[in-house]
Amino acid sequence: MTKRIVQKEHRALRKIARAIDPKEISTTKIQKMIVEMTVALEKEPDGVALAAPQIGESLRLFIVSPMAYEAMNFSGKKKLVFINPVILKRSKDKKLVEEGCLSVRPLYGKVRRSSRVTIEAYDERGEKFIMESTGLLAQIFQHETDHLEGVLFTDKAKELMEMPKEFYEKH
Numbered sequence: 250m251t252k253r254i255v256q257k258e259h260r261a262l263r264k265i266a267r268a269i270d271p272k273e274i275s276t277t278k279i280q281k282m283i284v285e286m287t288v289a290l291e292k293e294p295d296g297v298a299l300a301a302p303q304i305g306e307s308l309r310l311f312i313v314s315p316m317a318y319e320a321m322n323f324s325g326k327k328k329l330v331f332i333n334p335v336i337l338k339r340s341k342d343k344k345l346v347e348e349g350c351l352s353v354r355p356l357y358g359k360v361r362r363s364s365r366v367t368i369e370a371y372d373e374r375g376e377k378f379i380m381e382s383t384g385l386l387a388q389i390f391q392h393e394t395d396h397l398e399g400v401l402f403t404d405k406a407k408e409l410m411e412m413p414k415e416f417y418e419k420h
């Protein structure tokens with residue numbers, strides 16, 4: 250069953266999401282959710298990441314598409330699942346970057362994001378890891394952890410505009 254990606258009026262997008270007990274990670278519920286989110290994200294040609302609230306589940310989990318790593322020629326260990334993510338460090342250096350969201354169609358805008366962040370999270374096997382990133386990945390980490398706090402990019406964006414449908418719909 251494919252999960253629908255909910256749109257901005259949905260309550261889950263405005264809640265502070267619940268932490269997942271590390272012992273819960275191996276349960277069918279969480280493992281099934283990771284698969285459902287992966288399937289939902291694969292269907293979005295311009296989607297690079299997805300947070301659990303975006304499928305209506307108010308839990309602290311997000312996934313990143315392998316596409317995001319490819320886009321930035323990432324050479325380190327690629328992590329696709331981030332459970333209970335915490336941003337440990339954000340650079341003072343910030344850049345205004347273009348951003349959109351699968352739950353805030355069809356808006357795009359510019360958001361000021363730290364150019365480098367360090368994130369700590371559990372992966373899908375319940376192992377804790379720390380990852381440092383720049384560029385698109387750093388932007389994704391900030392956008393997705395915002396989702397877990399009930400914050401949408403449109404709360405922070407400047408120069409919001411509508412993107413034509415052809416931009417994000419598969420033909």
Ligand SMILES: [Zn+2]
Nearest residue numbers: 349350351352
């Ligand atoms: Zn989003």
